[in-house]
Amino acid sequence: MIEAKHPSALADLSADEALALFASGKLSPLELAHDCLARIERFNPRVNAFCHVDAEGAVTAARASQARWLRGEPIGPLDGVPVTIKDLTLTSGMPTRKGSKTTSAEGPWRIDAPVAARMRAAGAVVLGKTTTPEFGWKGVTDNSLYGITRNPWQPELTPGGSSGGAGAAAALNLGLLHQGSDAGGSIRIPCSFTGTFGLKPTFGWVPQWPASAMSTLSHLGPMTRSAADSALLLSVIAHPDARDGYAGPACPIDWLAAPPSDLAGMRIAYSRDLGYVSVAPDILRAVDAAVDELRALGAEVTEVDPGFASPKATFDTLWHAGASRLLDGLSAAQCDALDPGLRAIAEHGKRLTLTDYLIAREARAALVAHMADFHRRFDLLVTPTLPLAPFAAGHETPPGSDYVDWVDWTPFSYPFNLTQQPAASMPCGLDDTGLPVGLQLVGPRYRDDRVMAVARLLETRWPRLTPPMAHA
Secondary structure, eight states: OOOOOOTTTGGGOOHHHHHHHHHHTSSOHHHHHHHHHHHHHHHHHHHOOEEEEOHHHHHHHHHHHHHHHHHTOOOSTTTTOEEEEETTSOBTTBOOOTTOTTSOSOOOOOOOOHHHHHHHHTTOEEEEEEOOSGGGOSSSOEETTTEEOOBTTBTTBOOOSSSHHHHHHHHTTSSSEEEEEESSSTTHHHHHHHTOEEEEOSTTSSOOSSOOTTGGGOEEEEEESSHHHHHHHHHHHOSOOTTOTTOOSOOOOOTTOOOOSOOTTOEEEEOSSTTTOOOOHHHHHHHHHHHHHHHHTTOEEEEOOOOOOOOHHHHHHHHHHHHHGGGTTOOHHHHHHSOHHHHHHHHHHHHOOHHHHHHHHHHHHHHHHHHHHHHHHOSEEEEESOSSOOOBTTOSSOTTOSOOSGGGGOTTTTHHHHTTOOEEEEEEEEOTTSOEEEEEEEOOTTOHHHHHHHHHHHHTTSOOOOOGGGGO
16 A cells, blocks of 8 residues: 555654554555564564564454554554563563563463553554563563574674663564663663663653562653654553552643754753763763754753762662562572572572661662752753663673673663653764664653653754664
8 A cells, every 4th residue: 555665664664654654545554564574574583572473463453453544443543553562561462471481381361461451452553572681680681581682783782671672673663662661771771772762751650560579660661763652652651550559640741742943941961970980982972962962952051960879789779679579489490490690689689688678768768859959950961871882692791891780881770760750762873883872861750741852852853773784
């Protein structure tokens, strides 16, 4: 139904463009689903973005969507749009193994988590499940059940994690909208490494059930090739669900509001290193150039650090305590099957005392209060997303580095899980080796609209990054 174009035409579609083509009759949801499935078959063996592909279910859903569009009766704002769901999120009809051999392949898989249910109700075509490290525990993506996930920019490198499969799929447009989760940077890390956009929304805007082992550190959000596509997905999934015991009130944000024409009057704080982080010079050059663009758009930019010391000890205590819950109910054989790194932090979590935990909670509360005060002076905080380039796949830390664990090389992301603020990563250029660089935009709690407004305006000024693999 679509006019013959370059073979990359469908691969380059945004969700908004696809919906417009469905409405005009120039493209059918079935044609787009077949194209996505063909490209998954082509690219997934090279990047391992998907741990499960439901081709039959996707085709069935796309055929039903096509019939609705032909009648002029789409059922929702995502009708016919191909999407993916992370392998930590329950999805009816598809296994949710969480990247772990400790889980059963038997199912039954009869329940949709809130985000999966909302995407289906909006008419989305679910292509499959994307890969994650075991229980999403680290900042890279590999596990003993499904293997190593790789970066589409250079397959020998990691795409980051824990939503690394979603990041790789988004970079190659293997599906147009992708659901990720982020308890320490797991949306923003892979978005930075793969040249894609992702938002960790204010905690509670997107319902999460069953609750994450990482409790109130964990946020669900979109990962896409553009902020505009993420806004579309948020308009569907950022609604309360009674099953989420941590959820806040209904989100008042109009996710689909048009971006501003400039940033006049916006007060932006720019911290190149939070006051304590060592950042690669070529990454800083790309981020500095992005900040110059903010100034050119009229923002009042002040170079200032947010004024807190590294909260790694606080994060580690809460992270390890959450990981310890994963050991409950596992047999000795299942514990032996766990990723050794995950087992180590879980066992450390078991040794933490209640006093240790409460001290971490108090430190977290102090950081929340500190950042709330900081944002009385600044509408947004801008930083690099990561201080380094993607490194060899299959490693938790860059080989030969002094980093002890993944938290050491993600110092810009996890502080804002502690504070539950909205934080996005968007591509702002390439480093000296031609790999993507991420710009992090952090807003006050409940002001995701500011983050999205700036991101949507910036992306109209910059070319979209596409890995060479996509059109090779």
